Amino acid sequence: MSRIGPPLLVELRQVGKVYHLGESRITALKTVNLSIHRGEFVAVWGPSGSGKSTLCNLIGLLDVCSSGTVRFEGQDVAALSDDQRSELRNRGIGFVFQSFNLIPVLSALENVMLPLQISGVSTAQARRAARKRLAEVGLDDHAAHRPAKLSGGQQQRVAIARALVTDPALVIADEPTANLDSENALRITELMRRLNSNNGTTFVFSTHDQRLLERVERQIQMRDGEIIDDRSPEQPAMRLDRSVGL
């Protein structure tokens, strides 16, 4: 029972997700058991429709599961109200989306400031923190630009800065590179890797691009709503059923 090492951040137990589309039921996740610890860099990969996004959405508290339990920082997510989940997302989780999802009427800097302003941080303080994050992703000279004036790679870097601005415990990136060319895809992945090792921020990112998995320590492979493989390249066997014993 007792484990040495970094504390548990997210825990999924017997988690299933069913979508109702009119009469029909679509099982997106069957029974998933999964534990993610602080500081991990986790890649979720698998074919289209395998349930990667569904998994990311449940871990990111964007959706609630149909069965099983999802715990974030030990807290059963199903027991939280919508407002409490919003607060938890705001302070504890950063999001990077496939299509960047920057607010078009806000400048790059204002986009990065947004999560802080939602939590009620003063404008001056938010601006200072946002500038720092923009510098971190190498876009401090584009602070005043609106998203439409930025390239895809630049937009995604702004989005990463936005995801990190609240110093969240976890960043969820669902296919962050799918809309980027391979060079930018690599750069974004590298950036996330660097932020993970420099700041210790936990990353969960999904992809179906196998090339991006090189040097990712933990890889979760999905198929048909199930995790079929959960391993790190260096220590193949150790992690497979780590969640089962908890």
Next chain:
Amino acid sequence: MMTWIKLALRNLFRNRRRSLFTILAIGLGFAAVNTLGGFTAYIFTSLKDSYIYAQGNGHLSVFKTGFLQEGKLDPTRYLIDEEEMGVIQQVLARHPEIVVVAPQLHISGLLSNGKVSTIFIAAGRVPSAVRRINEHARGMIGKIQLFDGKSLEDDVIHGIGLSRGLAEQLNLDLGSDAVAMAPTVSGQINALDAQVFQLFDGPVEALEDKLMSVSLKFAQSLYDTGSVDRLTLLLTNDDTTETVRAQLAGELAAEGLKLEVKTWNELSTFYTKVKQMFDVIFLFTFLIVFTIVVMSVINTVSMAIMERTREIGTLRALGFKRRGIVGLFAAESMLLGILGSLLGMVLTLITWSGVAFFKPTWIPPQITRRVPLEVYLVPDYMLYSILLLIVLSLAAASLPARTAARMQIVGALGHT
């Protein structure tokens, strides 16, 4: 706070044309309601001034209790005799706010040109007192002469005025002689020589061939009495009408007199009817504007929500609460309401100054002369309009905004 208002404002600018049309709809609605409101305010004031001052009816009238209901059946019983008048005068003298006291006796009978005769009804009034009432009128109203010919005089008893219809029926003109006949208060038939001093237009069609105006002394001679049937009182200030009425009623009752005091708007049925009509028109206009504003705001907000579904999902993911989403769209529609109201105020001011500059004239009902058409600026209406339009915009936005706030985040982000 400023951040969200800034965000709302920028969002409005995203679809300029749509926002502009909504603001225009609100502005035009605002201007329509306020211009119509300003026009009705002018109409009401004119009718009121015309009744009180131009027609010389004053603010208050004192009758014997029951006169208005049964006065015609038993004239003697409901007349105010000289002795009672003395008591009333004493009470009135205690009130400096009463500036003119004008007794009247309304009569009816037959008017003859020597060959044929026809029915007339007439108000017997003291010409000098009526003139003093006229002189108190503000602006144009007191200066409009409502008749052709010369004015009646207190002591030139035989001078009378005829409505044009009545004069036509008897083939009388200015200067013609006629004879008025009527039963006296004691029941004998009496006749009095008269000369046509003036011709005027009857205020309503039905009275056009019956109405006559005479001096009080003429009326009293014809009825063979020293009594009057009412006292009309002019006050210094319109707003004191109700208070003075209440005071007088109390004081007169304390003197043991069975009298009732009526206000000008209780007696002016025309004013009341016109007011009711304009109130209905106003209500209709208001409802139309209301509907247009609500519909265009609902439309604008719904479209914005549809276009920005993914953005709503993003904001929710970043930690916006449901009420934050409602607040964001509420702020946008409130800005629409505010900007629309501002535009509306400008449009109303333009209309107002246009009317003030070009001074259009018109012939209102019941008056046969051209008079200037005016539109008043009513700050109260403006204030209520602004508040109401903002509240309306908010209410209209709340429905679609609530739906937006209840959207599934994952669905809003668009499942990939």
